[in-house]
Amino acid sequence: MIKVSQLTKRYARTTAVDQISFEVAKGQIVGFLGPNGAGKTTTMRMLTCFLPPSSGTATVAGFDVLEQPMDVKRRIGYLPETPPIYPEMETSEYLQFVGSLKGLLGVELTKRIDYVCQRCAIADVKTKLLGKLSKGYRQRVGLAQAIIHNPDVLILDEPTAGLDPKQINETRDLIKDLAGEHTIILSTHILPEVEQTCEQVIIVNKGKLVATDSVRNLQARARGAETVLVEVAGRNGTLEVPIVQTKLEQVAGVSRVFCKQQVDSRAIFEVESKKGSFVRGDVARAVVESGWDLNELRPAAMSLEEVFLQLTGNEATAPQETPVEVQA
Amino acid sequence: MRNVWIICQKELRSYFASPIAYILLIMFGVVFGFFFWNALGAFVFESIQSQMSGRSFPMNVNEWIIRPLLQNLSVVNLFFIPLITMRLFAEEKRTGTIELLATSPVRDIGIILGKWLAALALYACLLLFTAINFAFLFKYGNPDWKPLLVGYLGVFLLAGALLAIGTFISSLTKNQIIAGAVTFGACLLLYVFGWVSSYDTATWARVLSYMSVATHIESFEKGVIDSKDAVFYVSVIVLGLFFTARSMESLRWRS
Numbered sequence: 141m142i143k144v145s146q147l148t149k150r151y152a153r154t155t156a157v158d159q160i161s162f163e164v165a166k167g168q169i170v171g172f173l174g175p176n177g178a179g180k181t182t183t184m185r186m187l188t189c190f191l192p193p194s195s196g197t198a199t200v201a202g203f204d205v206l207e208q209p210m211d212v213k214r215r216i217g218y219l220p221e222t223p224p225i226y227p228e229m230e231t232s233e234y235l236q237f238v239g240s241l242k243g244l245l246g247v248e249l250t251k252r253i254d255y256v257c258q259r260c261a262i263a264d265v266k267t268k269l270l271g272k273l274s275k276g277y278r279q280r281v282g283l284a285q286a287i288i289h290n291p292d293v294l295i296l297d298e299p300t301a302g303l304d305p306k307q308i309n310e311t312r313d314l315i316k317d318l319a320g321e322h323t324i325i326l327s328t329h330i331l332p333e334v335e336q337t338c339e340q341v342i343i344v345n346k347g348k349l350v351a352t353d354s355v356r357n358l359q360a361r362a363r364g365a366e367t368v369l370v371e372v373a374g375r376n377g378t379l380e381v382p383i384v385q386t387k388l389e390q391v392a393g394v395s396r397v398f399c400k401q402q403v404d405s406r407a408i409f410e411v412e413s414k415k416g417s418f419v420r421g422d423v424a425r426a427v428v429e430s431g432w433d434l435n436e437l438r439p440a441a442m443s444l445e446e447v448f449l450q451l452t453g454n455e456a457t458a459p460q461e462t463p464v465e466v467q468a
Numbered sequence: 469m470r471n472v473w474i475i476c477q478k479e480l481r482s483y484f485a486s487p488i489a490y491i492l493l494i495m496f497g498v499v500f501g502f503f504f505w506n507a508l509g510a511f512v513f514e515s516i517q518s519q520m521s522g523r524s525f526p527m528n529v530n531e532w533i534i535r536p537l538l539q540n541l542s543v544v545n546l547f548f549i550p551l552i553t554m555r556l557f558a559e560e561k562r563t564g565t566i567e568l569l570a571t572s573p574v575r576d577i578g579i580i581l582g583k584w585l586a587a588l589a590l591y592a593c594l595l596l597f598t599a600i601n602f603a604f605l606f607k608y609g610n611p612d613w614k615p616l617l618v619g620y621l622g623v624f625l626l627a628g629a630l631l632a633i634g635t636f637i638s639s640l641t642k643n644q645i646i647a648g649a650v651t652f653g654a655c656l657l658l659y660v661f662g663w664v665s666s667y668d669t670a671t672w673a674r675v676l677s678y679m680s681v682a683t684h685i686e687s688f689e690k691g692v693i694d695s696k697d698a699v700f701y702v703s704v705i706v707l708g709l710f711f712t713a714r715s716m717e718s719l720r721w722r723s
Contacts, residue, residue, distance in 0.1 A: 185567075188567075188571040189570075189571060190567055190570050190571050190720065191720055192720060192721065210573050210575075213571055213572060213573040214573045216571065218567070218568075218571045220564055220567045220568075221564075222563075222564050224563070224564050224565040224566075224567055224568035225563075225565070226478075226482060226563075226565060227563075228481075228482050228485045228486050229481070229482070229485070233481070237474065237477075237478050238568065238572075240470075240474050241471065241474055241475075241568075241569075241572045241573075241574060242572055242573065243573060285568070
């Protein structure tokens with residue numbers, strides 16, 4: 141559905157997007173992940189024909205963004221970072237305007253307005269001025285605007301930015317809900333969002349593509365050895381950190397112990413195990429048998445967050461793999 | 469064409485859904501009302517004088533009231549046109565709604581024409597407001613309506629040209645105040661360029677004087693449609709809208 145190859149956007153001094161290539165299959169929901177300033181918005185703007193690429197090509201539903209912008213625009217629904225609303229318009233008025241701008245007419249338009257209002261749960265604010273709506277409602281009106289012409293592709297730039305946790309969940313559910321009918325690309329710098337909503341993830345950093353893979357594969361890639369967080373407390377108000385550390389290191393299967401934090405007589409250790417060994421039981425026993433209290437013991441599940449940091453933060457240590465193409 | 473109408477409708481709605489249109493209408497009405505009252509007062513004073521002097525000379529309403537008023541009208545334009553055009557693009561750029569327009573299946577020229585026509589329509593409403601004053605002249609006097617109509621046509625063309633310039637300037641910035649101030653400066657300069665012809669006849673002075681929007685309105689004010697002046701205004705309109713299109717295009721290549 142979307143095919144991007146060697147897409148580049150150069151400005152006078154900087155290269156915002158540097159030879160990015162990826163493909164998105166029909167019906168997929170893809171997370172576009174990267175720190176602020178990674179080139180997410182620029183890439184999306186090129187896909188929506190708002191900005192022309194400096195070099196490289198991008199096609200949406202088989203239409204080139206430079207050669208056939210009108211065909212691309214007809215097939216794309218776009219929600220920019222700030223919902224593009226006119227504060228002096230009423231919700232229904234606004235949807236009518238956007239709908240007719242996208243080429244809808246008469247009965248069809250009325251039907252679509254009713255449909256998106258119900259779909260995005262904005263029917264109750266239909267006659268309110270957009271300027272008076274809360275951030276959450278504005279975001280949903282923004283989404284309604286993007287899907288009004290039933291586009292094949294939805295491009296959402298940070299759809300949950302600035303919302304409160306409840307609204308974030310609602311928006312995510314709505315996006316997941318829409319996934320069946322549209323191919324969706326959503327950008328975000330919030331990792332759990334990708335874990336929760338997306339099937340595929342495209343990670344960019346400093347304009348360069350770092351990885352594209354399924355969310356599951358990426359998590360698995362990071363999870364070679366297990367890491368356990370252990371909080372140990374001394375009985376009589378004191379705790380000798382080095383002694384605990386040596387004790388933990390002696391446990392069979394442990395490869396590395398590292399004291400993360402110490403407060404009074406409590407300390408949190410990060411215990412890394414060798415690949416394939418299961419050390420939690422032994423670690424617990426070692427702590428208790430040595431006469432300390434075991435306050436907490438939990439696996440530090442390698443979240444996408446860490447994968448992300450690994451991939452974007454320290455490029456020297458990150459695995460230099462060639463990006464895996466997203467499969468259909 | 470349909471898109472032009474959609475954009476135009478939307479612009480008109482935002483003029484009339486906010487206080488902008490009404491405040492402009494009221495202020496324009498008040499200012500022009502004063503000019504009218506003033507011109508009428510002068511006319512009455514002069515005609516009494518002419519009767520008292522014993523040898524009354526014929527006084528023409530067109531000559532004494534309508535023509536000076538039309539002149540005033542084109543000056544008042546200078547102040548009101550920046551107010552009409554300053555938000556057209558600047559506001560969309562500031563709030564980011566320009567992204568919605570630019571990613572919709574609409575050509576740039578459709579957006580530009582729609583916006584300019586909406587501005588022109590609002591200006592036409594202002595002109596209609598002034599017609600109330602002239603209606604009194606027709607009720608109590610017997611002026612010739614043809615020169616008045618031609619005068620209106622001239623003022624309308626002049627406004628169209630200045631509105632096109634204002635639209636272009638608004639597309640250059642995100643800031644309404646900047647757009648308004650620059651438009652005002654540009655309109656004022658284009659208005660006073662004609663002054664140089666009074667003391668200089670060198671080529672540059674003639675060019676400058678030709679560029680002045682004020683020199684081309686004179687024939688209309690006299691009730692004469694001069695095609696060369698009409699062509700001048702239409703060319704300025706086309707040029708202004710053409711520059712706006714280029715500016716929108718460059719917005720894409722630069723931003």
